Amino acid sequence: MTPSSASIAHASNNDFYADNEKLYVATDCIVFGFDDGDLKLLIFKRRVEPDSGIWSLIGSFVQLDEDVDDAARRVLKEITGLDQIFLEQSKTYGKADRDPGYRCLSVAHYALIRLQDYDKELVESHGAYWYTLKELPKLALDHDLMVQDALDKLRRKARHQPIGFELLPEKFTIPQLQKLYEAIYQRELDPRNFRKKALSLKVLVKLDEKDKSGSKRGAFLYRFDAEKYEELLQSGYNFEI
Amino acid sequence: MTPSSASIAHASNNDFYADNEKLYVATDCIVFGFDDGDLKLLIFKRRVEPDSGIWSLIGSFVQLDEDVDDAARRVLKEITGLDQIFLEQSKTYGKADRDPGYRCLSVAHYALIRLQDYDKELVESHGAYWYTLKELPKLALDHDLMVQDALDKLRRKARHQPIGFELLPEKFTIPQLQKLYEAIYQRELDPRNFRKKALSLKVLVKLDEKDKSGSKRGAFLYRFDAEKYEELLQSGYNFEI
DNA sequence: TTAAAAAAACGTATTTTGTACGCTTAAAAT
């Protein structure tokens, strides 16, 4: 039997790849975080040959019996200790010469995590660090491109779906939310109009607590109401921020 | 040496996949066309075992020395005879059990072609046919899902980028353009408002010809001005239709 | 002790964009 996806050419060729030839599949994760007004990226410096000392995204081969997206989740868990976080396929990088010596393609995924939640020791033990996007060093292979593409997808998606909240603590203030979107969209927003817009979405719940860390006066904390958002979606709601 | 993408786990394992195990990579193409007010899809009925008689997307294995997107272009050329058409990666399907018997993942691409241009004989000779989206038969494997996902991407992308024109003849009328967007968005649009919106984008050039096929009165033909669009993009233009 | 500073929070005016829908025009069919 032959994979039925490859339906036209070579459909009856059971040995499409020669015995001594192999195609590797890896996954790389673009892990975004947000703190102090800046988008950050989790990258690590390889400590073993080859490419020791080169910064790159975290990744792994996809195992033969493993779903590709499970591989990405596995990597993320290995490095950050985190489960159940926002993870979405970004793009597959399949240039024949993208990895010298081997034929290896990579299915990139991007993840959004809260910088308060991850396992700091685990991250350190893997030689991984958070870098501000602007201060990002040159990365290995086509990883720079992967970051650019993922950032682009994040920007587009954030505008129409409430994924920004994945990057903030459970409780956040309106000014914090604004800074996040300013970082994502790379432009300043008017605080008064942003507040109006954010509250008009009807998915923020005002709490009876204030956060004093950001300003003298302190700002009320809010949380994102996921159930409310789902309800609104059912009734044909069009989220846009 | 080891692929540097797979940077964390197993980085020093040169034989990540056992000698007798192989991972196949294929590409499948979701080929969209537009005619007579309907979006159409190019699918084909397998004529050889296994899965003979099952409808599926057109596709092929990715060769070892071939870029993944080149593989998609090759498939498209093989079946339609067309070069240089809109082709974009949609998503990678990597469930371990998606293709029974083999471990095969597929990098899906979607293409937009003009139904006037393709090589009819070539298409027929491959057992391929155009199906209206609504009348689409059940497809093999996860191809139904691929179609849904690609359609979703097409809808999102068409709203913010002028890719609709890839589906129309070089010269088209405003009512034709409207029918296209009605098919893409699956809802009716007001002809007067649509015309206003379309012309306000400043990327349509009115020609001195009329098309009489669609109505008694006939409607003026327009063409999409790609250069003008690029100019507008440079000056921070936000296309939206 | 009070005044100035800073950011949160609320409000209002103006402009832009979207939506609903009436009217005229051109050409074919009756």
Added chain:
DNA sequence: ATTTTAAGCGTACAAAATACGTTTTTTTAA
């Protein structure tokens, strides 16, 4: 000649985005 149909133009109204003034709360410095 009149009716029919869709193209094409215009106008009124509603909703949303934008710009920006004002008040409130608290800290810090005079």
